[in-house]
Amino acid sequence: MINLKLIETNFDEFNERLMAKKVDQNALKELLNTYEKLKEKKLELENLQAIQNSKSKEVGIKAKNKEDITILKKELEENKKSIQELNEKVTILEDELNHLASVIPNILDKDIPVGKDENENIELKKILKIPKFDFTPKPHYELGEELGWLDFERGVKLSGSRFTAIKGVGAKLNRALINFMIDFNESRGFELVNVPFLVRPEILYGTGQLPKFEDDLYKAEDDLYLIPTSEVPVTNLYNNEIIPAENLPLKMTCYSHCFRKEAGSAGKDTRGMIRQHQFEKVELVCITKQDESDKVFEDMVSCASDMLSALKLPHRHMLLCSGDTGFSAAKTIDLEVWLPSQNKYREISSISNCRDFQARRAKIRYKDGKKNILAHTLNGSSLAVGRTLIAIMENYQQEDGTIKIPEVLKKYM
Template sequence: MHDIRFIRENPAAFDAGLARRGLDPLSAEIGAQDAQWRATSTAVQESLARRNEASKAIGAAMARGDAATADALKAEVATLKTRLPELETEEKALAEALQARLAAIPNLPAPEVPEGPDETANVEQHKWGTPRSLNFAPQDHADFGPALGLDFEAAAAISGARFAALRGQMARLHRALGQFMLDMQTGSNAYEETNPPLLVRDEAVYGTGQLPKFAEDLFRTTTGHWLIPTAEVSLTNLVREQILAEAVLPIRMTALTPCFRSEAGSAGRDTRGFIRQHQFEKVELVSICTPEQAADEHEHMLQSAQGILEALGLPYRRMLLCAGDMGFSAAKTFDLEVWLPSQGVYREISSISTCGDFQARRMNARFRPEGEKGTRFVHTLNGSGLAVGRTLVAVLENYQNADGSVTIPEVLLPYMGGMTELTPKL
């Protein structure tokens, strides 16, 4: 959510930020809405004050025997009593319209975010690892995975496209990856393990920016709850409507949860395989902090996600997203992209974003600086540490062998019950 005072005082800067997102200027239109709302709000306050003033004056006029003045004041009060509900209704409607307008506008890019309309303008900042040299043509996980327990056909028969069932050794490897990630994030990286709700109300999805604009990307139940598209929604909203002490910040949380996405905007993309599913698991990282802590928290979150990839020995690169390729709530985003041998390209496996106070304003999440009476909005950050399904794909492809087996990365062996490789079923 944008600060209306910032738009009032810095219309040119606001429009410049929107332009970097590829959007037309809006400050003039928003300013007109704001002025209309403020004028109506002022009229309500003035009418209330005049009604109270006139009501008191009636008694004074009657006390001095001035019936004409008392009658005139009574008529004025009666008119105000009729008019006030109309003004209050108008003020509420104008306030809601202004809030709805502000809620539909994406966050402004941070100054250091590069210019550009789409992913072609993203900037590679760092690359780690060398892709493994194979003495055979690498296969796509969708081709050799079924023999290892990655069952697309049975899942499609019961749920439709973009669902998969993991069986036997494949399910074990998937579980091992999630537990390994969670152990690293809670142990080495000081995130608090959290088990949050998977079903949330409108306010929660609004708070992190998925509503109202991206409702079609979500699944909604008949009770009106939403299935979380990411644990970011649940974790970030755990501080909604709160005033936190500065001393407790930063708050770092992590969760391994199922996630549910309709993938409404991805028709035709990644239709084969396990990369883009309606249901998947992810280890999410969330940080709630002061504005001054945000830059360090962003780097800490990046290192936490990169550490997983490095421990697994998966080559990756870090990309700084351009203004036109960032998510709705983000002010600055880094993508981590992992190497997939079958495609010969790096593919996104984690997005790590700082959102400034954009989400905090929507959630009314604040903190009180030490020694001060006033409050400030917290800053929020979120990222994947990592998406379990995409990491599974990366492990399968990078550790595949010519005979169709897959070697288990060393760091996962303690989670595999003595298994050292996945072997194809005959």
Template structure:
């Protein structure tokens, strides 16, 4: 959430940032509410001052035996209390409206985030690896999975509905192997691993910005809990309402969780196979950092995501998201895109973002550093996929497929899989 004072003092900059983000922003509405809020506060403070003065005066009048004057003053105090209740109610109503506006307003893009309209304006930063040239006609992973009898979309639809996935045999083992490999690798690089609930309450979802903006994309239970769309929700909320020590920062966390998304607006080729489904597995990375260190931590987090792809030998590229394509809570984002032969191009497999203090303000996560400043300050939070497991499986199947229909297992996964080749059964 943006800081109220910052918005008040930088309305032109906020309006320009929201324009660049293709986000709606009503400056006149905000200014009107802000003026009403300040007027209500002035009215409250004036009434409180008058009541305090009268309370002191009543004591004096009683001491002087001026009972009638004291009773008259008491009557005025009672009237003030009623007026104060009305003024406070008016101020609380305006506060609620302003809070709702701020909760629905995305983060300010970093000065390092390029201005652009949409995904076509995302500049490429670097590439790693060379896409494979096949001497046979390669198959898409959804066809490979069916031929190998490891991905069964038809039975998954029978069990749930379309765009769920059922993995069998070595498909199930490959999914589990990828998860363990990713978690082990991130843990070896300094991330503390967590095992998180797959359900989160409304306040937790609010903290990272999933609510109220993306409620229609969530699966919700009758008890008011939400199936998490990413472990970012849980990992970032672990320290909600806490004040951390500067000496403990940065904190680096990771977790595997199932993730659930309605994906209401998606269509086309992405709905086939493992690319865009309602339930998928992901290993997530989250960091809590000092503001002056957060952008260095973003570079390191992106490198950690890239490391997984390098160890797997999968070609990829890194792009910087422009203002028109960046996520709601992010100030700056790198997308890591893996090469998929079925797309003849690159597809997102990780998104690494610095949210600066946007989420921390919602969750009230602060840190103290007595040697450098008094009191406490908001931390910066970062998150990144490390990686999306289904998309990683799709990339492995497509990039490691052989002419005979089998799939070679990447070397780093062989110890987890217990086999070097996935063959048709």
């Protein structure tokens, strides 16, 4: 959740940076008005409570001196009723403010370029040369069907559109990728964790998926949701906890299935495995001190990029502009891998620094001396397994339709 104190101290800058993230101006004004009303009512409440304390002391003194306290007791009762009524108003305003704030995204870092969408993202660098073919490269879905690796028809039979069955060598390569990614991340100091794929709504609230993005989530029974990414349960392992400062940073990696309705992606990437309702991912999650999060962010970007380099997959780093930066992120760098069949780069990893946004929602703090401080949380794909499989199929394809296995994966096959 955003730091509401920023509304009071610098609303103009607060407003400008959120407008760049496509936040409705009326929603911001309503948030400000509610915040000011709450402040006003809390001040009234403090004054009434001060009066109540003062008159209570006066009653005690007069009663001890055997003076008449009838009028004072009546005033106390009336003041007590006013306090109760005002308490109710404050509670209502607090609930209203929390509801309004819960759908306001994180404030962008000051160095984020202003832009409308992905077309205005900034390329930071390219890594490895794109391959040149003496033949016309095929898309992964043609290669997958011809080799018997990808079975789209039976995936649809089982579950409907945007589901795929992976078979044979394709399934072995998929498993090899998962093991390679986990080992690679562990070698960089990320501890492997295994978490549930079903979580409670307050856990999704903690990382920012609820209430804003409920339409993209799959809800199960018993008020549980299937996770859209393992960022959700891994970050929330420390929900409502105070972590000793000496234990930070906490660096974790997790393999999971991810489940998304992709409600806003009708008509996009309908062929193949680019955009699925169920997919596998190896995630990086870090919880750190505020003054260390920039360094941790750089380490996470390097880890994911070096993994792509180890697989010898050409890719580039993209700094996301304001209009393409996600709800919980203050800054995001995407890694985009080269897909020969599309003749362009496509996102394969997204690394975000959320600053204290998620920590405020999930109450994740650390103790530095006597003071409790909100932690900074970071997350990143490392990598989307299905998209990495696609990238290997397309970049390592041969003219006869076979696919070479990257050297670093051979021991896992």
